[in-house]
Amino acid sequence: MSVQEEIETLRTELHEHNYRYYVLSNPIISDMEFDQKMKALEALELAHPEYDDPNSPTHRVGSDLTKEFVKVxxxxxxxxxxxxYSESELSDFFDRASRLLNESFEIVCELKFDGVSISLLYEDGKLIRATTRGDGVTGDDVTTNIKTIRSIPLQLIGSDYPENFEIRGEVLLPWKVFDTINQEREMQEEPLFANPRNAASGTLKLQNPKEVAKRLLDGYxxxxLGENLPSDEHYDNMQKAKSWGFKVSDAIRKCKSLHEVFDFIHYWEKERxxxxxxxxxxVLKINSLRQQQLLGTTAKNPRWAVAFKYQAEQAVTTLQNIEFQVGRTGVVTPVANLEPVLLAGTTVKRATLHNADVMTSFHLHVGDQxxxxxxxEIIPKIVSVTYQNNQSKEIEFIQLCPSCGTHLVRVEGEAGYYCPNETSCAPQLKGKIEHFISRKAMNIDGIGAETVDLLFQKQLINNISDLYTLQPAQLIRLERLGEKSVQNIMKAIENSKSVPFERVLFALGIRYVGEKVAKALAYAFKNIDALARTTTIDLASVDEIGEKIAQSVVSYFADINNQQLVELLKQYGLQFAIQEQTTVLKSTILDGKTIVISGVFVYHSRDEYKSLIAQHGGKEASGISAKTTFLLTGDQPGPSKVTKAKSLGIQMITETNFLHMIGESEGDKPVQTQGTLF
Structure with a gap:
């Protein structure tokens, strides 16, 4: 046997043993034998790099290399x-499908997994690419991380699979692994994951595949989807997928009547x-792919499938005490500490009480049931008090900040109390930094909440401007930060200096100034100096800026600490003015026109169309009204918007017509978007 043949034989054997162990749960060799085969393959591949294969079992472990995710x-x-959420709504779904199809049909019932949606592309039986859902049109390429999931086949079994096809599924974190991870995080005083879905999502976005491999994700x-699928029946296709090595749940059933559907739902309500x-x-799906095509989709959902959601599970437990947490804007949130109780598969120890009004409405005492x-099934909350312990004093909302001792204040008309000490209240300072570095703000990748807390404890940062004084030598000495991580952090900090003004303004964390408001302010005032000098009257004249936002902006820039912070950030090179090319109008053809966007587009993204509208003098609005000039429609526009536009006599124009109107070409041939699916 040649070296190449020996390598291929070992790969085939290891793929088979992976499948038996992680999918069938029926291994036929010991762990030691498996490890010996893996080591033999690693040695051969190391000695003969000319036979390397990206889908080799040795590549599942991942490397320490980090990389940015590519949009696909x-x-x-x-x-x-x-x-x-009700059986009557399911009956409506069944009746609607029956009416539209006007022929008999089968429904396939499946479990609705609570994980992260993923789409895998296979060519000639090999995994080529794995992409997250993203915004539904584009997602992140997470192929390297997906390869670490041992239940996902890198090479399919058999030979009767299509030449190329996509398969959709869910990446899951098993309960057992989830509990272990949270126990470890609790011991290290790190924030706990709210649920397995959040943990799975966070894991898939880790830049280090080796760390992903440690999390023991699973995939169902x-x-x-594809051109030459084995069958016109969805059920049969999934049975075929199972034979090729995919993990397909056994909890899948073909039903011919609503009675059978309800039996399935009732059985799994407890068994799940x-x-x-x-x-x-x-999840209920029309079985025939032909019938699925006939039913089609709305702008957001397929008409041939629907999800039945179980009602949230409830449990009774004892209130031990209430603690108060301070957020980045100073808002204080009461959190109930509970006697641990099993609820929906997890042990619950805490529940949010939202604000003072909600907390007071329950009249809570230590020892209440x-x-x-x-x-x-995400965030536990208290629904009611079943037994009140009147032997204990009612718990009152605090008057002083639990972190810095400052008297709390409450804005008239608002539910929350907040700590006004923005400059030296530790939770606020750390929260502002976490907001500043977030993806939609400055996008400083490589620094998360844990790293912020560590930098804060080591007194390397105290506010957002301190990020720009960090040196590699300071970071390399910290736990959990290797040389490559430090390089990535420093690069991300440097790259943040080119983030546009509207995102910098959002990143500052001014109360009530979200993404949309920040963009409106940036375009209205063009630079930070003009914004800082403005009055509440001038601010309120800007579209979408009310009195509350205007007062908050004026108060922010009146604070000497914020003035000094902005000046520092200017010195470090951040963008505090709209770039000239974004403010210069390409034309005034849309001057005075208000345009609503709806649908799935192929030549530009929705954000790009918003930008084009502004560049040609128009105004983009979110909802149809009598002031709307026209509705710009892509594929599958929202039915409610279309109906309202028709009722008001508002013109609807296509993507192509719009581009011709503003003198833009369609550009390259668009990516195919037919055959939509969640």
Whole structure:
């Protein structure tokens, strides 16, 4: 046997043993034998790099290399499912499909996995690319991280698979692994993951595949797309996928009647709690792909599928005490500490009380028996008090900040109390830094909440401007930060200096100034100096800026500490003025016109169309009204917007017509977007 043949034989054997262990849960060799085969393959590949294969089992572990995720356009958009919460709504779905099809049909019932949606592309039986849902049109290429999931095949079994196809599924974090991770984070005083879905999502976005591999993610698959699929039936295609090595749940059933559908739903309402992963409902799909095509989609959801969501589970437990947490804007949130109780597959120890009004409405005492539930099976909350311990004094909302001791204040008309000490209240300072570095703000990748806390504890940063004084020598000495991580952090900090003014303004964390408001202010005043000098009257004249926002902006720039902060950030080279090319109008053809955008577009993104509208003198609005000039429609525009536009006699124009109107060409041939699916 030649070296190449020996390598290929070992790869085939290891793929087979991976499948038996992680998918079938039926290994036929010991862990030691598996490890010996893996080491033999590693040695051969190291000695003969000319036979390297990116889908070799040795590449599953991942490397320490970090990289930015590349954005990839989906061949078929990943739409979301419409949700129902009652059997009557399911009956409506069934009746609507029956009426539209006017022929018999089958429904396939499946578990609704509570994880992260993923789309895998296979060519000639090999995994080529893995992409997250993203915005449904484009997602992140996470192929390297997906390869670390051992239940996902890198090379398919058999030979009867299509030459190329996509398969959609869910990346999950098993309950057991989730609990272990949170136990470790709790011991290290790190923030806990709210649920397995959040943990899985965060894991997939890790830049170090080796760390991803440690999280022991799993993957289940539920839909296939392509030109030459094995069958016109969705159910049969998934059985084929299972034979090729994909993990497809056994909890899948073909139903011919609503009675059978309801039997399936009732059975899994309780049984799902015995599963090793999180589920939050049942998915119903029309079985025939031909019939799916006939039913089509709305702008957001397929008409041939729907999700039935189970009601949130509830449990009774004892209130131990209430603690008060301070957020980045100073808002104080009461959190109930509870006697641990099992709820929807996890042990619950805490529940949010939202604000002073909600907390006071329950008249809580230490020792009260409280009914809790998981809203959407994510964040536990108190629903009611089932027994009141009147032997204990009612817990009152605090008057002083639990972190810095400053008297709390409450703005008239608002529910929350907040700490006004923005300059020296530790949770606020750290929260502002976390907001500043976030993706939608300055996008300083490589620094997360844990790193911010560490830098703060070591007194390397005290506010956002300190980020620009950090030196590699300071960071390299810190735990969990290797040389490559430090290089990436320093690069991200430097790159943030080119982030446009509107995002810098959002990143400052001015109360009530979100992304949209920051953009409106940036374009209205053009630079930070003009904005800092303005009055509440001038601010209120800007579209979408009310009195509350105007007062907050004026108060922010009146504070000497904020003035000094902005000056420092200017010195470090951040962008505090709109770039000239974004303010110069290309034309005035849309002057005085108000345009609403709806649908899926192929030549430009929605944000790019918003920009084009502004560059040609128009105004983009979110909702149809009598002031709307026309509705710019892509593929599958929102039915409600179309209906309202028609009722008001508002013109609807296509993407191509709009581009011709403003003198822009369509550009390159667009990516195919037919055959939409969530």
């Amino acid at each position: 356009a989906h061949r078929y958009p990943m739409l979301s499912l419409g949700n129902t 698959f539920y839909y296939m 709690n015995k599963l090793p992963f999180a589920t939050d409902g049942i 409280v009914l809790i539930e998981k809203g959407g």
